[in-house]
Amino acid sequence: MLTKLLSGDTPRSSLLTVILLIVLVCLAFAPFLFPGTKSLETAARICIFIVLVASYDLLLGYAGIVSFAHTMFFGIGAYGTALALSATGPSYVSLAWGTLAGAVLAAVFALAIGLFSLRVKAIFFAMVTLAVASAFAVLVSQMSWLTGGEDGLNYKIPRELTPAFKLVEEKVLDVRINGKLLAYYLVFFASAFLFLVMLRIVNSPFGRTLKAVRDNAFRAEAIGYRVVWYRTTATVLSAVMAALAGSLLAVWLRYTGPATTLSMEIMIDILLMVVIGGMGTLYGAVLGATLFILAQTYLQNLMGIASEATSAVPFLSTLVAPERWLLWLGVLFVLSVYFFPSGIVGRLRAGRA
Amino acid sequence: MPDTLLSLSGVHTHIGPYHILQGVDLLVPEGGVTVLLGRNGAGKTTTLRTIMGLWTASQGDIRFVDHVITKLATPEISRRGIAFVPEDMGIFTDLTVAENMMLAASNGPIDEKRLSWITDLFPPIGTFWKSSAGTLSGGQKQMLSVARAIIEPRRLILIDEPTKGLAPAIIKSMTDALKELKETDTTILLVEQNFAMASSIGDTVAVMDDGRIIHSGDMQELVEDTALQEKLMGLTLEVHQ
Amino acid sequence: MSDTSIKPRIEKVPLSEQFFQKLPVMLVPLLALAGLLAIGNPASWLTLTVAGLAMGMMIFIMASGLTVVFGLMDVINFGHGAFVAIGAFVGFTVLAWLAGWTESPSVLLNLFAVLIAILAAMLVTGLLGYAFERVIVMPVYGEHLKQILVTMGGLIVAQQMIYVVWGPDELHISRPEAFQGSLIFGEAAIEKYRLVAVGIGLALFLAMRHILQNTKVGLLVRAGVENGEMVEALGYRIRRLFLIVFMTGSALAGLGGVMWGLYQETITAHMGSEIMVLVFIVVIIGGLGSVEGCFIGALMVGLLANYTAFLAPKVALISTIALMVVILMWRPQGLYPVVKAK
Numbered sequence: 059m060l061t062k063l064l065s066g067d068t069p070r071s072s073l074l075t076v077i078l079l080i081v082l083v084c085l086a087f088a089p090f091l092f093p094g095t096k097s098l099e100t101a102a103r104i105c106i107f108i109v110l111v112a113s114y115d116l117l118l119g120y121a122g123i124v125s126f127a128h129t130m131f132f133g134i135g136a137y138g139t140a141l142a143l144s145a146t147g148p149s150y151v152s153l154a155w156g157t158l159a160g161a162v163l164a165a166v167f168a169l170a171i172g173l174f175s176l177r178v179k180a181i182f183f184a185m186v187t188l189a190v191a192s193a194f195a196v197l198v199s200q201m202s203w204l205t206g207g208e209d210g211l212n213y214k215i216p217r218e219l220t221p222a223f224k225l226v227e228e229k230v231l232d233v234r235i236n237g238k239l240l241a242y243y244l245v246f247f248a249s250a251f252l253f254l255v256m257l258r259i260v261n262s263p264f265g266r267t268l269k270a271v272r273d274n275a276f277r278a279e280a281i282g283y284r285v286v287w288y289r290t291t292a293t294v295l296s297a298v299m300a301a302l303a304g305s306l307l308a309v310w311l312r313y314t315g316p317a318t319t320l321s322m323e324i325m326i327d328i329l330l331m332v333v334i335g336g337m338g339t340l341y342g343a344v345l346g347a348t349l350f351i352l353a354q355t356y357l358q359n360l361m362g363i364a365s366e367a368t369s370a371v372p373f374l375s376t377l378v379a380p381e382r383w384l385l386w387l388g389v390l391f392v393l394s395v396y397f398f399p400s401g402i403v404g405r406l407r408a409g410r411a
Numbered sequence: 412m413p414d415t416l417l418s419l420s421g422v423h424t425h426i427g428p429y430h431i432l433q434g435v436d437l438l439v440p441e442g443g444v445t446v447l448l449g450r451n452g453a454g455k456t457t458t459l460r461t462i463m464g465l466w467t468a469s470q471g472d473i474r475f476v477d478h479v480i481t482k483l484a485t486p487e488i489s490r491r492g493i494a495f496v497p498e499d500m501g502i503f504t505d506l507t508v509a510e511n512m513m514l515a516a517s518n519g520p521i522d523e524k525r526l527s528w529i530t531d532l533f534p535p536i537g538t539f540w541k542s543s544a545g546t547l548s549g550g551q552k553q554m555l556s557v558a559r560a561i562i563e564p565r566r567l568i569l570i571d572e573p574t575k576g577l578a579p580a581i582i583k584s585m586t587d588a589l590k591e592l593k594e595t596d597t598t599i600l601l602v603e604q605n606f607a608m609a610s611s612i613g614d615t616v617a618v619m620d621d622g623r624i625i626h627s628g629d630m631q632e633l634v635e636d637t638a639l640q641e642k643l644m645g646l647t648l649e650v651h652q
Numbered sequence: 653m654s655d656t657s658i659k660p661r662i663e664k665v666p667l668s669e670q671f672f673q674k675l676p677v678m679l680v681p682l683l684a685l686a687g688l689l690a691i692g693n694p695a696s697w698l699t700l701t702v703a704g705l706a707m708g709m710m711i712f713i714m715a716s717g718l719t720v721v722f723g724l725m726d727v728i729n730f731g732h733g734a735f736v737a738i739g740a741f742v743g744f745t746v747l748a749w750l751a752g753w754t755e756s757p758s759v760l761l762n763l764f765a766v767l768i769a770i771l772a773a774m775l776v777t778g779l780l781g782y783a784f785e786r787v788i789v790m791p792v793y794g795e796h797l798k799q800i801l802v803t804m805g806g807l808i809v810a811q812q813m814i815y816v817v818w819g820p821d822e823l824h825i826s827r828p829e830a831f832q833g834s835l836i837f838g839e840a841a842i843e844k845y846r847l848v849a850v851g852i853g854l855a856l857f858l859a860m861r862h863i864l865q866n867t868k869v870g871l872l873v874r875a876g877v878e879n880g881e882m883v884e885a886l887g888y889r890i891r892r893l894f895l896i897v898f899m900t901g902s903a904l905a906g907l908g909g910v911m912w913g914l915y916q917e918t919i920t921a922h923m924g925s926e927i928m929v930l931v932f933i934v935v936i937i938g939g940l941g942s943v944e945g946c947f948i949g950a951l952m953v954g955l956l957a958n959y960t961a962f963l964a965p966k967v968a969l970i971s972t973i974a975l976m977v978v979i980l981m982w983r984p985q986g987l988y989p990v991v992k993a994k
Contacts, residue, residue, distance in 0.1 A: 118797075122797055124796075124797060124800045124801070174977075174980070175980075181722075181728045181796050181799075181800065181940075182936070182940070184728075184730070184800050185728070185932040185935070185936055186936065186976075188928070188929060188932055189929050189932050189933050189936070189973055189976065190973060192926075192929045192969070193929075193969045193970050193972075193973040196969045196970075197966075197967075197969075197970055200966045201966075274427075322925060326804070326808060329801070329804065333801060377816055381815070381820065382812055382815065382816060384808060384812055385808075385809060385812035385813065385815075385816065387808075388805050388808035388809040388812060389805075389809055391801075391805040391808065392788065392802055392805035392806065392809065395792075395798055395801045395802050395805065396791060396792075396798075396802070399798070463885055465881055465884075465885070484884070484889070485881070485884035485885055486884050486887050486888055486889045486890075489884070489885055489886060489887035490887045494885075495882075495885040497881075497882065497885070501879050501881070501882035501885070503874070503875040503878050503879060503882070504878065505874050505875075505877075505878055506871060506874060506875060510871050513868070513871070514868075514871055514872065514875055514883070514886055514888075515886055517886055517887040517888060518887075559886070
């Protein structure tokens with residue numbers, strides 16, 4: 059039953075299983091295990107990024123395509139929901155149609171870019187998506203009449219999902235059972251559901267063909283697979299998933315702006331998470347996203363301590379300054395591409411007895 | 412008995428997941444022409460490319476004038492005196508004929524005497540000296556490709572199917588040129604499917620099938636021994652045509 | 653050489669086809685003409701055209717190395733932008749040291765200061781190019797996916813190192829006295845610096861063309877772009893050639909960085925990745941691997957960006973994307989598709 063839920067793609071390493079279970083339990087009971095706004099924010103971000111990173115892995119790891127437009131699709135989803143909520147009021151109907159519109163628009167964009175540039179070369183696609191995504195980011199920040207420009211959009215979401223809505227008057231286990239908690243569980247269950255859907259996709263005949271195409275496009279073509287079709291479909295699926303993750307973020311934050319959805323920094327974060335977690339293994343997305351966001355939130359504190367400790371050594375202290383954490387992740391990233399292309403998950407699986 | 416110039420022993424080559432050469436043993440004696448026969452996919456081109464270092468042998472040894480060259484990089488192999496005329500001719504179409512020849516003379520300026528000998532062998536090289544190599548016909552490109560290989564004295568020239576797709580008249584002039592080349596002290600290892608042409612200039616012969624050498628010996632013997640021909644041709648059908 | 657050379661018979665190409673073959677070259681004047689019609693005012697048009705050409709030349713300087721590197725070894729360096737930024741920072745640092753010269757009214761001292769800044773920037777980025785090629789790119793030849801990822805990782809590290817060395821703030825600098833101000837042609841005001849940029853860009857393009865057409869290294873590069881294996885089979889070490897080209901490309905990116913920095917008078921660690929978008933568009937438009945195509949693409953992007961910035965400021969970047977899309981619909985491999993043997 060459990061294996062069926064995971065589409066037969068079990069973690070295949072006892073240590074990995076344990077880690078994944080810990081992550082799952084921690085996320086499922088985050089409001090109770092780690093009370094406090096900051097930890098709940100972190101937990102929700104982790105859920106959303108797991109979906110976002112897994113959807114990117116669909117493209118990078120399973121189809122072998124590098125795209126720099128993933129945040130564009132993420133943003134389209136977020137803005138779709140945000141615009142619907144601000145235009146037609148905080149109802150579930152606007153939430154639904156905004157999300158749907160975002161996903162459809164992302165699919166159409168992905169289809170267009172895919173058909174347009176996947177025929178040529180992976181490298182070509184990477185360059186085209188980079189150009190298109192940055193143009194899109196600029197466009198969004200300039201169309202301030204619609205998108206709020208750099209400031210982004212603040213809007214109301216259905217009242218049942220806000221802290222103002224109290225489900226139970228008393229605290230349970232010292233935690234307020236309010237709309238924020240509901241919103242968290244909406245994010246959590248939606249993320250879990252989307253993750254399982256993606257697990258199904260990569261373990262379907264389609265997913266297996268996709269891997270065959272990745273490993274040997276020429277041969278796959280010769281056997282009779284329509285390579286462009288498979289690649290474009292993967293692009294579209296991945297874009298739709300990213301857009302849905304964007305919608306979740308829009309609901310959770312009640313704010314959507316270029317910095318939280320479209321920026322190149324986020325694109326690079328996603329890239330780091332996929333590669334460090336493990337390309338071509340959706341579980342890698344779980345580990346990558348969890349570790350990265352925890353590091354983003356807490357490692358900087360640690361580096362602050364290191365920086366103070368080394369403050370006597372001028373250059374070294376700047377190297378370990380909290381703002382420079384990306385430097386070390388960048389180094390880790392390069393090293394993992396060379397030495398552990400299958401990331402943490404690959405390591406764990408290889409290490410199993 | 413002439414000395415061995417090049418020898419392959421137990422050479423295996425993998426290309427991606429495919430195991431193409433499966434233990435090639437081949438001796439190329441110094442001087443004269445050794446012909447490598449075999450049907451499509453037998454591994455002839457792979458053998459030449461492996462000698463040239465364009466693919467690295469996963470097993471076995473390649474010796475050239477008493478030195479093991481198996482793991483050397485292509486430029487190093489070339490500098491030891493082996494020239495290569497690939498199946499696709501490898502012409503730089505963006506460059507002129509003159510520029511193609513200039514690059515081929517990698518040890519310095521072109522030797523004028525040698526060049527005039529070459530333009531006598533292949534008149535179109537002189538005629539189209541200043542034109543873009545991309546505008547040449549197929550036969551002229553093939554001549555340019557061979558001309559490049561001999562613009563400087565080489566000990567061994569690997570030629571991959573120089574008559575493929577050429578008109579009979581051009582095949583004849585190519586054959587004549589190779590015969591004249593044979594008279595210099597250059598050794599030729601020739602991959603050929605045209606048995607008539609191969610037998611007219613070959614001194615020794617090796618027949619390949621499925622990534623191995625299945626017969627090697629004197630060309631004259633093979634020409635005379637029809638029974639052996641039948642047996643080998645049964646395996647290497649295309650040779651017959 | 654042989655004096656008996658006879659011209660080969662060249663097939664008569666129909667006039668319409670000749671026109672289409674030459675069309676890419678015509679695109680730049682055509683675009684300028686369209687700009688004139690759309691803008692109307694010749695004085696503004698002249699100012700914008702010079703600005704566009706200057707911008708195009710700078711993009712060309714930065715993009716040329718990238719496109720040749722791709723042509724030769726099938727490597728796209730996503731970290732190329734880091735060299736632009738580092739070049740700019742090194743150049744600015746040198747100019748700040750030489751403040752006495754840049755603020756002096758002597759044109760000669762000004763020029764010297766800029767020249768030293770440029771040389772320092774090119775030296776540093778050239779050497780960094782060497783390190784980048786050996787450490788980052790070499791282990792992943794022939795693997796596109798890893799190449800993109802690793803060079804992107806290199807970009808992240810390089811950008812962070814800029815923060816470490818130069819601090820997190822953007823740098824400002826004024827152009828040397830001699831490059832400040834404008835020349836007036838009738839009603840049109842043309843910034844001196846833009847003319848300088850056009851001059852340097854044009855000189856560089858001509859020098860590059862000369863090297864590629866007439867020197868042995870240039871011939872080897874062109875031959876290598878078409879068929880690297882054959883170049884090796886003729887006895888040349890293409891890896892070494894590639895390293896030289898990679899270092900030259902990096903040094904040119906550094907030069908472009910200094911020029912771009914002096915143009916904007918402000919630089920940030922992120923400037924590289926921002927400019928890379930334009931650089932990629934230019935390289936795609938020109939055809940991956942083609943220097944001529946890159947030049948034409950850069951001029952078109954520069955002109956279009958400046959015209960649209962004047963006519964409809966909000967769509968400036970979008971217009972260059974649109975240009976790319978239109979060009980690719982017409983020629984899916986770019987203006988000058990590069991012939992590859994394999």
